[in-house]
Amino acid sequence: MxxxxxxxxxxxxxxxxxxxxxxxxxxxxxxxxxxxxxxxxxxxxxQSPFPVPRLIQEALIQNVNKGEYAAVPGIPQLRNAISKYNKHYFGIDVAPERIYVGPGTKELIFNLLEILHGTVILPTPAWLGYLPQIRFLKKNFHMLSSRANGKIAPNDLKRLALRLQDRQKILILNNPHNPTGMLYNKSELEEIADVCRELNITVISDEIYAQTTYDFSKFVSMGKIYPEGTFVTNGLSKSHAAGGYRLGYVIFPQHAVDLKAQFKKILATEYTAVSTPIQHAAVAGFEISHExxxxxxxxxxxxxxxxxxxxxxxxxxxxxxxxxxxxxxxxxxxxxxxxxxxxxxxxxxxxxxxxxxxxxxxxxxxxxxxxxxxxxxxxxxxxxxxxxxxxxxxxxxxxxxxxxxxxxxxxxxxxxxxxxxxxxxxxxxxxxxxxxxxxxxxxxxxxxxxxx
The missing domain is CATH 3.90.1150.10 (Aspartate Aminotransferase, domain 1)
Known part of the structure; x- marks a missing residue:
């Protein structure tokens, strides 16, 4: 055969x-x-070398009996916890209904690229996982080289976007940045957001390293600067040293009601839902606590x-x-x-x-x-x-x-x-x-x- x-x-x-x-x-x-x-x-x-936080480990043990399928977007307790987590740490006031849970941010970014039409703008250097996904989905894409400081310049973004014919452009913004360790400040994000508004650029903001920002007061989410056009992805992998748990989430832009229905259809088709015990364990990781x-x-x-x-x-x-x-x-x-x-x-x-x-x-x-x-x-x-x-x-x-x-x-x-x-x-x-x-x-x- x-x-x-x-x-x-x-x-x-x-x-x-x-x-x-x-x-x-x-x-x-x-x-x-x-x-x-x-x-x-x-x-x-x-890979973060630290132990998975004790609270998450204990919550997983307590919920190993949860064998039922979870709702496609995620269990309500987890979406509520993520909502409060984002308001507390990142200043984003997001309703739980705008949050979808998936098996890691890598999968969620792939799902977003599946449903979003348009040309992808990929800043370089870049995390090694983006380009294989873009190629697998046969998306049109263009590289955007960063400057000496490892960050893209708004004028460079504008010049590239003006050359692209697609009605929608998709910028993958990784902040904090892998591989340089650099961080965009508020004014830099605002300048990028101005270009995105002017030229109808949708942003996928991969913020998986947000909690690793050394001076945490300096981190600003693109979801706060450009809420109407940004998909924010984050999860347990880096901040909670739980890459093996395979749990991430995406925050949808404001007023993206029709898009959420399409996204739910994709998730249900591809993997139904994230492991239910893992979701219950993640609640403890996203709840606000001194520990x-x-x-x-x-x-x-x-x-x-x-x-x-x-x-x-x-x-x-x-x-x-x-x-x-x-x-x-x-x-x-x-x-x-x-x-x-x-x-x-x-x-x-x-x-x-x-x-x-x-x-x-x-x-x-x-x-x-x-x-x-x-x-x-x-x-x-x-x-x-x-x-x-x-x-x-x-x-x-x-x-x-x-x-x-x-x-x-x-x-x-x-x-x-x-x-x-x-x-x-x-x-x-x-x-x-x-x-x-x-x-x-x-x-x-x-x-x-x-x-x-």
Missing amino acids: RFIVDQQVEDIEMPENLKLNTFLQEFHSDCTHPECRFGFYGFAFG MDEYFKVTRNIHKIMGEYTYNTLTAIDGIKATKPEATFYLLADFNAYAPELQKAKITTSQKLSEALIVHPYHTAIVGGDSLVLERTDFSARIAYVDYDGAKVFDAYQQQTPKTHSERTEFVQNNAPKIVAGLMMLEKFFGVLKRDAVDELMLLKNNLKIPN
Whole structure:
């Protein structure tokens, strides 16, 4: 029996995160050196390392008997809790009826792209999950490069949108931003919103990292700035360290009554509803409580400490630049100053750079620029600084909170040794690359008898 795969599926590449995981496993299993046994320094995977909050765990245990199907948009208790959560933390006064629950924001963004007609505007660099979805759905799309600060400029958005013929344009806005760790402030969002109003641009605002904003008072939701045209997505994955729970939500724009009916039809067709016990557990995570406030405070402060150390260590290496994160647990490192040396070493793409770093003796995993919707020859990489035991680090922080710069440095060195060692390996790699280039130049000069 020969089975024929639909051509639409044949044309889709494996998602970059799964491709990366396969690549790392293969390189690790192929290494025969004794030092390979420890694995690798993990700067590649963006998963919060902390334990799922106790309140959520206990609520899940208490609701394991809930075997009935839930309502398609989500159970009323959860939609009410999310409504209050958004008003309390983000200042968005949203009725529960505007909230739909789904199995993660990734799925909900896919569902939104299914029902929204128009051309997608994708700012770059971007999270590696957006482009495969856009291509799978065969949507028209255009890239919009960000400026040096990692943010899109309103004038660039306007110029691009004016060239597009579709009546509706869809901007995917990721704030806080993966992979740069950058945060749009209120005035920047207002300028983008002005362009969107003028040119009928619908916004999908992926705000999954909102609670990781280091100075939380600086976070502003696009749903507050442009409520009539913004779909806000958020969930448990990053803020509550519960990616495996697969629970996200979307807030619909004001007055989108007809659209909600269409969306409900899509959800009911594709997956009926999110797991009922998980929904009941999530209620505890979205309810306002001192315990959850403390959890958010501790985890975002640890992310900030790890980000500060990673940024300072990387930018201290000659020629390396990086975005200074204001949120998330990522930054974007720029290795392009080493492009001549990389080219001489036959490392011609960001994928080849990833391969060169993972092999012995470096054992360092990064996400290269091509996975981030950058040019294949752009030697930039996302660095995720979460390779540590989250439970132990959480406890260590509570027992003795580091306050000074030296205390924070010591905290990282004591509690995140793989981050420290991995950054040293990056420094070693580029040091060797530069030394080899200098040695080659000296050899050339000696052969040609050129004076120094």
